[in-house]
Amino acid sequence: MSTFVSLVAGIAFGLALAAPPGPMNAVIAEESVLRGWGAGFRAGLGAATADACFLVLAVVGAVAFVRRSALVTGLMVGVGGILMLYFAYGAVDGAREQFTDVEAALDESSRGFRKAFVLALTNPYQIVFWLTVGVGLLEPGTLDALEPLSAGLAGLLVVETGSPALLVGLFAGIGVWITGFPAALVGARRRMDRLAPAVAGISAVVLAGFGVFYLVRAFRTLSGL
Numbered sequence: 338m339s340t341f342v343s344l345v346a347g348i349a350f351g352l353a354l355a356a357p358p359g360p361m362n363a364v365i366a367e368e369s370v371l372r373g374w375g376a377g378f379r380a381g382l383g384a385a386t387a388d389a390c391f392l393v394l395a396v397v398g399a400v401a402f403v404r405r406s407a408l409v410t411g412l413m414v415g416v417g418g419i420l421m422l423y424f425a426y427g428a429v430d431g432a433r434e435q436f437t438d439v440e441a442a443l444d445e446s447s448r449g450f451r452k453a454f455v456l457a458l459t460n461p462y463q464i465v466f467w468l469t470v471g472v473g474l475l476e477p478g479t480l481d482a483l484e485p486l487s488a489g490l491a492g493l494l495v496v497e498t499g500s501p502a503l504l505v506g507l508f509a510g511i512g513v514w515i516t517g518f519p520a521a522l523v524g525a526r527r528r529m530d531r532l533a534p535a536v537a538g539i540s541a542v543v544l545a546g547f548g549v550f551y552l553v554r555a556f557r558t559l560s561g562l
Contacts, residue, residue, distance in 0.1 A: 344503070348513070351506065351510020351514070353510075357462075359460075360460060361453060361463075368380040369519040372449070373523060376449045377515075379453075382450060383450040383457065384511075385511045385515060387454050388511065389508070392475075392504070395471055395475055396475065407559075408562060411555045415556070418554075419548070425545035426541070474498050474503060475498070476499055478497075480497075
């Protein structure tokens with residue numbers, strides 16, 4: 338029973354990591370509406386691959402090193418902000434494309450994985466997740482999820498942290514999102530030519546906003562050293 342609970346909890350954590358609006362979902366949305374489900378899925382797979390890299394780094398202790406170094410954290414956040422501004426420009430440029438331009442879609446779709454992967458490696462949201470929650474999920478132990486809500490609920494939902502089931506569930510939750518989110522967008526295929534420029538424009542605004550925000554955060558972190 339505890340293994341099943343840990344698996345379900347892992348899926349919930351995975352969805353919590355992947356689903357919130359932000360720069361990564363802006364990239365996935367842009368790729369999906371401009372180039373189809375496959376391109377959107379590959380962009381999501383790029384972000385998930387970055388999470389797998391963070392998992393490995395957490396296991397070998399590199400994440401703990403980054404957490405202790407304000408200089409490294411500030412530089413990573415700064416690079417992420419610059420990349421977001423660069424990809425915001427690309428989103429505006431990509432808004433001129435049409436979903437039905439099959440040849441262009443095939444030429445560009447493979448770039449979605451690389452773009453999302455590089456961006457995810459410097460995405461402060463994912464970095465912070467693995468510096469905090471991610472590290473906690475890897476440490477062997479138990480987490481009574483409902484106890485903080487009420488003493489009467491203690492023991493009803495106990496998650497085994499550090500268990501394989503929790504990690505499998507985590508990436509299963511991410512997989513559900515990167516599969517379903519592009520599919521939902523492509524479901525409006527008949528309206529895609531009108532929808533694509535709007536989604537690309539929104540993606541550009543989201544990426545630019547996060548880019549400026551993270552550059553300011555990086556500046557404040559580095560100036561305080």
